[in-house]
Amino acid sequence: MRIGLVGSEIWLKETMKRISQDFPDIQFISFAYHNVLELPSLLEGNQYKCDYFLFGGDTARRWAETKIKPIVPWYSIPRSTSAFLRIEVMAALKGYPPKFVTDYANKEYFRHALDEAGISLDSSSISYVSYINYGTFTGDEYMKKNAEMMLEEYRKSGAAYCATIFLGTYQILKERHIPVYYMMPSFEDVRHTVQDVITSAEMVNNGNDKITIVTIRIDLPDPVNLGVKTFPQYEKGFITANNLINEFCFKQKGACFRTGDDTFVIITTNNALKALTHQFTRLDLLRRIYECTNLTISVGFGTSDIILEAKIRSQKALQFAERNGGNCAFFLGDRESLIGPIHSGSNAPLKESDKHLYELAKLININYQHLKAISQLSLKEHRNTFTATELADACGIRNRTMNRIILKLMDCGCCKEIGTTSPMQRGRPRRIVELHLGQKPTIPKKK
Numbered sequence: 001m002r003i004g005l006v007g008s009e010i011w012l013k014e015t016m017k018r019i020s021q022d023f024p025d026i027q028f029i030s031f032a033y034h035n036v037l038e039l040p041s042l043l044e045g046n047q048y049k050c051d052y053f054l055f056g057g058d059t060a061r062r063w064a065e066t067k068i069k070p071i072v073p074w075y076s077i078p079r080s081t082s083a084f085l086r087i088e089v090m091a092a093l094k095g096y097p098p099k100f101v102t103d104y105a106n107k108e109y110f111r112h113a114l115d116e117a118g119i120s121l122d123s124s125s126i127s128y129v130s131y132i133n134y135g136t137f138t139g140d141e142y143m144k145k146n147a148e149m150m151l152e153e154y155r156k157s158g159a160a161y162c163a164t165i166f167l168g169t170y171q172i173l174k175e176r177h178i179p180v181y182y183m184m185p186s187f188e189d190v191r192h193t194v195q196d197v198i199t200s201a202e203m204v205n206n207g208n209d210k211i212t213i214v215t216i217r218i219d220l221p222d223p224v225n226l227g228v229k230t231f232p233q234y235e236k237g238f239i240t241a242n243n244l245i246n247e248f249c250f251k252q253k254g255a256c257f258r259t260g261d262d263t264f265v266i267i268t269t270n271n272a273l274k275a276l277t278h279q280f281t282r283l284d285l286l287r288r289i290y291e292c293t294n295l296t297i298s299v300g301f302g303t304s305d306i307i308l309e310a311k312i313r314s315q316k317a318l319q320f321a322e323r324n325g326g327n328c329a330f331f332l333g334d335r336e337s338l339i340g341p342i343h344s345g346s347n348a349p350l351k352e353s354d355k356h357l358y359e360l361a362k363l364i365n366i367n368y369q370h371l372k373a374i375s376q377l378s379l380k381e382h383r384n385t386f387t388a389t390e391l392a393d394a395c396g397i398r399n400r401t402m403n404r405i406i407l408k409l410m411d412c413g414c415c416k417e418i419g420t421t422s423p424m425q426r427g428r429p430r431r432i433v434e435l436h437l438g439q440k441p442t443i444p445k446k447k
Helices: 009-022 036-043 058-065 081-093 107-116 139-157 167-175 187-205 231-251 270-276 284-292 307-323 352-364 368-381 388-395 399-411
Strands: 002-008 027-033 052-055 074-076 099-102 125-128 161-164 180-182 211-219 255-258 263-269 296-304 328-332 338-344 385-387 415-421 430-435
Touching: 002 009, 002 036, 002 058, 002 187, 009 027, 009 167, 009 187, 027 036, 036 058, 052 058, 052 187, 058 074, 081 107, 081 161, 081 180, 081 187, 099 139, 107 125, 125 139, 139 161, 139 167, 161 167, 167 180, 187 307, 211 231, 211 270, 211 307, 231 255, 231 263, 231 284, 263 270, 263 307, 270 296, 284 296, 284 338, 296 307, 307 328, 307 338, 352 368, 352 399, 368 385, 368 388, 385 388, 388 399, 388 430, 399 415, 399 430
Parallel strands: 002 027, 002 052, 052 074, 099 125, 099 161, 161 180, 296 328
Antiparallel strands: 211 263, 211 296, 255 263, 328 338, 385 430, 415 430
């Protein structure tokens, strides 16, 4: 496998040697730039040399994609909190307090980083410079303007140092003898991303189905706010929840990683998860943790052909679960189709009508929740003829996804096309279908 690492000269010089030692079977190719505006000329005509490109930061990748079309997968190396903690340690060794100016406008990122370092918000000060549109300046002009804005904010705010994500800005401020640090993705960020790419490639090459990432977060109270008598029961509950999560992972032959005091990540496959969640209708893990502990958990499922995309979707789905009050799960799939909230399992049997839909969904390999939404729309509207758009809206999915569902229903005789309707404005005619979900499905024989 050949992986192209795209980043600044100073970052790649440190990274290439270490990453090659950790992954001797991978051929790493360096694509170093002085500023991001050099990326189109750097990559054009060279993409064929690599199977994947990993960018040292999301900003560079997103800008490059506006100028040149990827012909192989491009991914960003996430800048975890360890990237900032690294420079905070260096600043502390110089005697600088945690008061700084930055052009990385992500308040949540720094809040989490300072919290991990045990630094309270009251004892720190962060000033952010305004975002500048790349298209307004040439490469050198952009870095000069960004450096000027940081220098102005540095003097005005009384900050101890500057933290920048741009090499050009870092070099300008350093030449002016301003305390400045370059926020590069840490080596652990690089290593984890490379491992994710290797894992996803192996799963695809082995012919497995879509990769699914499960992110589980246990909501634990702050031990400071717990009494001496109450803390042991929370500690015991956490151990129980931890065991149940690992058991859940084992059942689907997945890999489980603990990524923090309260967060677990499971790598599995879509089919394995479908079986354990009964076509994403219920999650028994929620019920078991609720019965055995007094803790709340939130769960996010994300699926894709690529592990990095699955991970991002899983994290987004987790946010939906947390906003929904926790103790539930959400699933985010292809084309951002969302299923949820998925609640704890129940021993009560499905209604006869629901059982029929469940068996039909399983038989023709479509999502049960989507099929149930279609059935409920038909009952509510007292009709069985709809446009594909109406059905897609009822399910909360895109028209293309609904058209695939319709084709599967047509193949088994549970739906037929009876005409089309033209939109008021320009666009393709919309098919009108007649539903027969209560009919016994007939699966056509494979040729």
